[in-house]
Amino acid sequence: MTTFDIATRTNKLYINGEWQESQSGETIKITSPYLHEVIGEVQAITREEVDKAITFAHEAQKDWAKASIQERATYLYKWAEELVRMQDEIADIIMKEVGKSKKDATNEVLRTADFIRYTIEEAQHMQGESMRGDSFPGGSKSKIAIVDRVPLGVVLAISPFNYPVNLSAAKIAPALMAGNAVIFKPATQGALSGTKMIEALDKAGLPKGLVNLVTGKGSVIGDYIVEHKGINMISFTGGTNTGSHLAKKAAMIPLVLELGGKDPGIVREDADLNLAAKQIISGAFSYSGQRCTAIKRVLVHDNVADKLIGLLKEEIERLPVGSPENGSTVVPLISNKSADFVEELITDAIDKGAKLVTGNIREQNLIYPTLLDHVTGDMKVAWEEPFGPVLPIIRVSSDEEAINLTNESEYGLQASIFTKDINKAFSIASKIEVGSVQINGRTERGPDHFPFIGVKGSGMGVQGIRKSIESMTREKVTILNLSE
Numbered sequence: 435m436t437t438f439d440i441a442t443r444t445n446k447l448y449i450n451g452e453w454q455e456s457q458s459g460e461t462i463k464i465t466s467p468y469l470h471e472v473i474g475e476v477q478a479i480t481r482e483e484v485d486k487a488i489t490f491a492h493e494a495q496k497d498w499a500k501a502s503i504q505e506r507a508t509y510l511y512k513w514a515e516e517l518v519r520m521q522d523e524i525a526d527i528i529m530k531e532v533g534k535s536k537k538d539a540t541n542e543v544l545r546t547a548d549f550i551r552y553t554i555e556e557a558q559h560m561q562g563e564s565m566r567g568d569s570f571p572g573g574s575k576s577k578i579a580i581v582d583r584v585p586l587g588v589v590l591a592i593s594p595f596n597y598p599v600n601l602s603a604a605k606i607a608p609a610l611m612a613g614n615a616v617i618f619k620p621a622t623q624g625a626l627s628g629t630k631m632i633e634a635l636d637k638a639g640l641p642k643g644l645v646n647l648v649t650g651k652g653s654v655i656g657d658y659i660v661e662h663k664g665i666n667m668i669s670f671t672g673g674t675n676t677g678s679h680l681a682k683k684a685a686m687i688p689l690v691l692e693l694g695g696k697d698p699g700i701v702r703e704d705a706d707l708n709l710a711a712k713q714i715i716s717g718a719f720s721y722s723g724q725r726c727t728a729i730k731r732v733l734v735h736d737n738v739a740d741k742l743i744g745l746l747k748e749e750i751e752r753l754p755v756g757s758p759e760n761g762s763t764v765v766p767l768i769s770n771k772s773a774d775f776v777e778e779l780i781t782d783a784i785d786k787g788a789k790l791v792t793g794n795i796r797e798q799n800l801i802y803p804t805l806l807d808h809v810t811g812d813m814k815v816a817w818e819e820p821f822g823p824v825l826p827i828i829r830v831s832s833d834e835e836a837i838n839l840t841n842e843s844e845y846g847l848q849a850s851i852f853t854k855d856i857n858k859a860f861s862i863a864s865k866i867e868v869g870s871v872q873i874n875g876r877t878e879r880g881p882d883h884f885p886f887i888g889v890k891g892s893g894m895g896v897q898g899i900r901k902s903i904e905s906m907t908r909e910k911v912t913i914l915n916l917s918e
Contacts, residue, residue, distance in 0.1 A: 444475040445629045447649065448484065448491040451642030456483060462651065464626055467533040468757055468766045469801060474531075479650035481658050481879035487617055487646035488664035491588045495615035496645030499585050504610055504833055507554045512638035513607075514547040517599075519893040520634055526601060528627045532595050533765045534721055535758040546603045546631075549882050549899070556883070556899045557611035576916040583907040585613030585667035586688065590659060593678075594671045595768055596724045598624030599631045601692075604882070605669040606635075606645060614667070616645045619659065621672070622770055625649045657683055667906055671726075674819075674845070676889045681894070690895030690905050693888055694819045695847030696785045699879040700862065701734040701742060702838045705852035709874060711745035717850065717876030718825045719753055719803050722764050726892075727848055727877045730819060731809070733836040736829045743807055743827060747792050750803045764823050766800040773799040776822035779815040780804055783826065786813050793824070817843060840866045846889035848877040869893075 444461055446453040452794050460478035465471065498506070517524065521543045528539035560583070567577030602620060610749060620628030633649045648655065660668065660683045668684055670677055671692040681689060685740035700706070700715045717729035734742050755764040767773045773796065780794055785807050793804030801823055809816050809826035816826055830836045840849055850872045851859045863871040869887030872878070885898040895905055 443473070445477065445626060445649075446479045447479060447483070448578070448632050448636065448645070448647035449487045449628070450494075450646065451640075453636075456480060457651075458483075458650075462622060462625075462649065464531060464623060466838070467623075467768050468759075470532060470798070473627045476622070476629065476649040479648050479655060481655060481731065484617075484648060484655055484659050484662065485664075487648055488588060488662060490643035491615035491617055491646055492664060494641055495585070495587060495613070498610075498615060498641065498644055499613040501557055501609070501613070506613070507558065509638050510550050510554050510607060511637045513640070514550040514635045516634035516785045517543055517547045517550070517631070520630070523785050524627065524630050524634075526868045527630050528598060529758050531626045532598060532624060532768060533758050534596075535761045535763075535765070537761060538570045538721065538758075542597060542600045545882075546600045547665060549600065549603055553607040553611055553899050553903070557608075558905055560900070560903065572894060578914045578916065580912045580914065582910050582912070583612070583904070584910045585907055587614060588617060588664055589614045589906055590617045590619065590665045590668045590674065591622065592619045592668070592670040593628065595621040595624040596721065596726075598627035601671050601917050602628050602631060604897070604902065605671075608899065609669070609906050610640075610644065612903050613772050614906055615643065617659070617665065618645060618647050619655075620647075620649065622649070635701060660684055664849065669902075669905070677893065678891075682781070683896050688905070689804060690897060690902070691888070691893040692726065692886070693847075693891060693893040694821075694845055695728075695877075695888070696817065696843045696845040697848045697850070697868075698729045698836070698840050698843075699725060699729045699850045699852065699877075701732060701738065702833065702851070702853040702855070702858065703735040703737050704854045704858075705738070706854060706874070707738060707742050707745055710852040711749055713764060713852070713874070713876040715746060715749040716754070717878065719750070719764055719823050722767055722801075722823045723825075724768065724821050725879075727879050728821075729825070729850060729877050730818065731826045731828060733828050733839055736787040736831055739807075743791060743805070746805055746825070746827075750792055750805055755800070756801055757797045764800075764803050766798065767822055768799075770799045772822060773801055776801050776820045776824055779818060779820050780806070780824055783809055783813040783815045786810070788813060788815075789829075790828070809840075819845065833858065837862060837865050840868070844891040847892035848872060848873060850877050896897050 456477040461475040525539035567573040593602040791805040795802040
């Protein structure tokens with residue numbers, strides 16, 4: 435069977451190594467955010483099919499757990515090769531489905547192949563350890579502990595729309611190399627890209643049942659799959675509200691959550707303003723700011739605020755705006771609902787006294803890059819994550835004020851600090867409540883082997899290739915008792 439019905443543009447489920455239509459007889463239409471037309475459909479799976487997928491996964495995982503690291507690596511190397519071979523086809527789907535430029539979409543596919551290869555190599559170099567009993571006071575030389583890592587079982591991987599291939603493979607590859615099976619639930623807007631990525635994995639000859647693709651309506655299978663007794667671990671990337679709901683439903687199942695952010699760019703009085711402006715613009719507006727790690731507010735010292743804003747305005751007005759097919763940086767947002775939310779934040783700020791420097795133009799779900807000055811704490815845009823191309827400027831009079839504003843946020847993903855004083859940079863970094871701090875650079879994910887951490891409302895657990903493998907395994911201790 436094939437993944438796709440050409441006549442109806444309907445994608446199929448992938449369960450137990452077979453492409454199939456759902457018993458529900460229902461599909462979900464996927465509309466392109468910039469073409470404004472239906473570009474494909476995905477299956478609306480039933481709960482009974484979820485049960486089957488999880489059962490198949492458990493059966494396949496038993497043998498997979500026994501396979502050597504080298505055996506697992508063989509399949510994943512082939513997967514990476516298939517992704518590279520299919521890069522143009524997959525990138526075209528990513529562009530049409532989520533509105534990312536062809537160049538960025540292609541880079542995402544190639545980055546994913548690199549991610550898979552590095553995951554294989556990292557898994558090959560992860561070793562267990564042994565511990566001597568007599569290294570503890572009063573311990574016995576006759577006891578030796580062998581500490582191994584063993585798979586958790588079946589991992590539920592739930593991915594977001596904005597990196598529909600990379601952030602999906604970032605869950606699937608570590609899970610497989612750790613010896614787990616996977617239930618993969620892509621974001622609905624992103625499911626076409628995710629399906630094509632699984633097609634590449636299927637071409638690699640992965641044993642049946644190890645990875646099962648489920649798509650469907652959240653109202654039908656959302657909570658059901660999260661609460662399912664057959665799920666042994668959940669890795670989720672998405673919004674903070676959804677992540678919080680998921681954590682409550684998951685009860686005692688191990689979780690890694692990568693959620694939202696309100697990443698600040700802190701600009702000190704001594705900063706290289708040209709560098710800061712370029713990094714802030716790239717961090718704030720690439721892919722229309724639809725990144726959890728986008729710079730979402732600037733906390734700038736009042737003495738240099740006017741100059742920085744002038745530089746930012748120049749950079750913003752040079753940004754290409756429009757269709758991703760033209761390589762635009764600022765593209766239509768993923769939906770009209772998202773555009774409505776961003777527009778509401780801008781309107782609220784202006785109504786409360788913020789100064790519009792540039793932008794605030796809307797064409798359907800395309801919002802032009804918008805810069806707001808004199809943003810204050812009573813404005814929603816100072817605190818809420820827009821996931822769109824709007825950048826609020828908050829003027830501060832000291833490092834302490836910038837630190838306090840950063841820490842008052844419900845989020846704690848990343849922050850950027852721009853300064854020529856490295857001692858001050860480290861001093862500020864030590865005081866702000868975020869998972870990662872970038873010094874003189876934009877907030878961003880990666881390199882992918884670095885630990886990636888969200889605190890407070892930005893998540894729980896640690897990602898990054900080695901950390902992801904560890905999160906999908908548990909330690910198991912075998913104690914050898916020697917005769918004296």
